[in-house]
Amino acid sequence: MSTDSAPPLLAVEKLTKHFPIMQGVFRRQVGTVKAVDGLDFEIRERETLGLVGESGCGKSTAGRVILRLYAATAGRIVFRGTDITALEGEALRRMRPRMQMIFQDPQDSLNPRMTVGTIIGEPLLEHGAEGKRALQARVEELLESVGLDPGFTNRYPHEFSGGQRQRIGVARALALNPEFIVCDEPIAALDVSIQAQVVNLLEDLQERLGLTYLFISHDLSMIRHIADRVAVMYLGKIVELATSDVLYREPLHPYTRALLSAVPIHDPELESHRERIILSGDVPSPADPPSGCRFSTRCPMAAPECREREPEWRELRPGHRVACHFAE
């Protein structure tokens, strides 16, 4: 983890992504899904920022907007001092190799008709690789770096297990020597005994190649392990951000507290007398978020003020930011 004074690798300001809801024969817009609604944070070089939240909170959309897979509705994305929010054409294409993505389900994100060699080699060809032999050598090197047999280049994805397929996805993401990788639920589809293998691989690669990760997950225990700092999202907003140690020891936002208390711990002694904050109801629709604080409809400590005024995103302690009127 680099020091605070160094310029961040990536910074987002007021990042927003709204999806129109279309209806009828003329596809008229009848509403807006506010999937990501004003995010402010930065990611430092060589760190892992964890982004957690429940399904529909906008964490995956945020990852995709940052990589310019979706166009932002508003706000800025600054990568190494360059505003990339509006880059287009050749300039954007030249940017792409530096930022890559690892997807959740290696079953869906690898083309079943392509061999492993073609899958990993494709980005190399696309971005001007250097002849057939060099390409083959690079593919084998990549396979080796993710712990697979370099002789596997002519095999197809279905010949591999889930964990091995995820390693292929990692090798593809590494092909172009990226600096920054968005890992979107990379272990959610894997068995418990395989998850640790993939997480250890990602940590080794980070160490060796100096990578920076945005690690998106709903698994709070794994995020605690892998992330240096953690951002908690709820309905399109970040509600709390702090270092991993501080966030899990002293969560300030009532949503973070409820979320942490809901995670089962594999210790029957502890579970038998653990206090649980059970939130009532479901997450409201991002097409029609509550006024004021978005968590106010489920918050155990909501006051009238919370329904009227949106809480400010403020730094309560150094490095610990929270959006709640009553975080003190």
Add this chain to the structure above:
Amino acid sequence: MAAVSDARRVLEVRDIRTRFHTQDGVVHAVNGISFDLDEGELLGVVGESGSGKSVTMMSLLKLLPMPPAEIVSGRALLEGENLIALDVERLRRVRGAHVGFIFQDPMTSLNPVLTVGYQITEPLRVHLGMNRAAARRRAVELLELVGIPMAASRLNDFPHQFSGGMRQRVMIAIALACEPRVLIADEPTTALDVTIQAQILDLVKRLRRELGMAIIWITHDLGVVAGLADRVMVMYGGLVVERARVNELYARPRHPYTRGLLRTLPRLDGTRSERLESIAGQPPNLAQAPAACPFAPRCGHAFERCWKENPLLEAVAEGHEVACWLDPETGAARAA
């Protein structure tokens, strides 16, 4: 809620073996599973995908498509009656009336074109012979029991009008409709978010207190089972590798697989480890029924005997059984 040793036995399962005949050959999914379930007890069944935990429970009620599935052997005595030997007609009475089933994904197990009210009243009318009005009254009670607000007005809604957590509550209401002796829950919270999972676990604990039925809870999540089960059974390669009371299992896991699993999990509390321990290798290929220990290829302690003979479950402490050739006291290799 502890199951006392002289509690009445509800279910007695012996030597279930199930295989699938697929295009690529035979898959030996379940290779001799035996267990007992007492009245009011919650048995956690833990295992990874392909360990045979779901197939075992589906075999009991013949819920598998046959072919490709084939139940090769075994019996399952529900209060003395062998379910495996029952004819289709009788089995249909048992399913729903005596054994309730909750599946992982309520969206695919509820019928999307029938109202929720219809789906809850159907078992009441079929199995309990209730008339329409009585069944509807009972359906409202059931929906209230599982915590669905404004239950009466929601009977005419379709499944898609409910959220994921609410749909799972509906599934639970249907499974409980005929007050079954045994409830089998197959990864019922896996598809849900943690805050919704907490709501459902809270509900299940309350229902257990109020209704006192026996529950089999299938999951891959060792955390969920820790807070819920009386006893836990760990499965690997279609076999039970370890079984113990919940506190004993987590405090003194004996099988290298169980130990490995507990060690690979990062924790929400305590110190943060620098590096996760991992279990090397892949889950077993079940093209052959395991003739040796199925975990041997991934086990750090495997010795000669592990590659030749499959260990049977043996008691190592009061109510604690392990299938492993390592000496339970010293952890060293045991001679043949």
